[in-house]
Amino acid sequence: MKKVMLFLGMTICTQAVSHAQGLGQAVADAIGSVTVTNEQVAQYSKQAVQQMDAKNPVAGPNDPYTQRLNNIIGPYRTIDNIPINYKVYAVKDVNAFATADGSVRVFKGLMDLMSDEEVLAVIGHEIGHVVNQDSRDAMKSALRRSAVRNALGSGSGAIGRLSRSQLGAVADGFLGAKFSREQESQADDYSYDFLKRNGKNVIALATSFEKLAKLSGGSQGGKVAELMSSHPDSKARSERIYERARRDGLAR
Structure with missing residues (x-):
C-alpha cells in the first residue's frame, strides 16, 4: 500500500x-x-516619473544642489537627439536613474559622494541606457507585467489606461531596475565615449566606480550593494576604464 x-x-x-x-x-x-508601442513607453515613462517626482522631495530651482547640477550638465540638455530633463532628489541614497522619455534623476547622496566630473560620468552612464534602448525595453517589460491582467481580462491584447497604483509600481521599479552585465558594460562604454567626445575627464568614470566599491563596505553598504547587485564588479569596471584610457593615451 x-x-x-x-x-x-x-x-x-x-x-x-x-x-x-x-x-x-x-x-x-x-x-x-501584450502590445506596447515606443510612443506608449515614452508616455507612461513620463507619467511614472511625474508620480515619482510627487512622492520624493525635489530640489527647487534655487537649491544649491540644483544649481550645482545645472553647472555640471552645462550644454548637455539634448544628447544624441534626445531631450534630457534633469532633477535632483533631496534623498540621502547614493543613486541615479534615467527613463525612456529622457528624464534623469540624481540623488543628493550621490552628489555628496562624488565630484562634478564623477557626477557627469554617472549621468553619462544612465543616459547610455536610454540611448542603447535598455530603459525602453525594461519599461516595456514592466508595462506588460503591470497591465497583463487588464489586457487578459479585456481580451484586447493591448495596454490601455494604467491606474495610479500600476504607474506607481512601474515608477518604483526605476529605483531597482536591473540590466544585464553586458548592458551595464555597454552603458559604461557610452559614458566613456561621451566624456572623451566632449573633452571631459574619462578617468572620472573610473574613480566613481572606486568610490562605489569603497562605500559598499561602509554604513550605506546595503543600499549601494543592492544598487550594484546586477552590475559588473566596481573594481573591475574601474580597471577596465583605466585600461581604455591608457590605450587612448589619456592615462599612464
Missing part, C-alpha cells in the same frame, strides 16, 4: 509541476502578446 501511495504522490506531484510549468508558460505567452 505504501508503494501505491508513494506512486500516487509522485504522480500528483508530477501533474502539479506540469500544471505549474504550463501556467508559467501561459503567463509568459500572455505577457509577450
Whole structure:
C-alpha cells in the first residue's frame, strides 16, 4: 500500500509541476502578446516619473544642489537627439536613474559622494541606457507585467489606461531596475565615449566606480550593494576604464 501511495504522490506531484510549468508558460505567452508601442513607453515613462517626482522631495530651482547640477550638465540638455530633463532628489541614497522619455534623476547622496566630473560620468552612464534602448525595453517589460491582467481580462491584447497604483509600481521599479552585465558594460562604454567626445575627464568614470566599491563596505553598504547587485564588479569596471584610457593615451 505504501508503494501505491508513494506512486500516487509522485504522480500528483508530477501533474502539479506540469500544471505549474504550463501556467508559467501561459503567463509568459500572455505577457509577450501584450502590445506596447515606443510612443506608449515614452508616455507612461513620463507619467511614472511625474508620480515619482510627487512622492520624493525635489530640489527647487534655487537649491544649491540644483544649481550645482545645472553647472555640471552645462550644454548637455539634448544628447544624441534626445531631450534630457534633469532633477535632483533631496534623498540621502547614493543613486541615479534615467527613463525612456529622457528624464534623469540624481540623488543628493550621490552628489555628496562624488565630484562634478564623477557626477557627469554617472549621468553619462544612465543616459547610455536610454540611448542603447535598455530603459525602453525594461519599461516595456514592466508595462506588460503591470497591465497583463487588464489586457487578459479585456481580451484586447493591448495596454490601455494604467491606474495610479500600476504607474506607481512601474515608477518604483526605476529605483531597482536591473540590466544585464553586458548592458551595464555597454552603458559604461557610452559614458566613456561621451566624456572623451566632449573633452571631459574619462578617468572620472573610473574613480566613481572606486568610490562605489569603497562605500559598499561602509554604513550605506546595503543600499549601494543592492544598487550594484546586477552590475559588473566596481573594481573591475574601474580597471577596465583605466585600461581604455591608457590605450587612448589619456592615462599612464
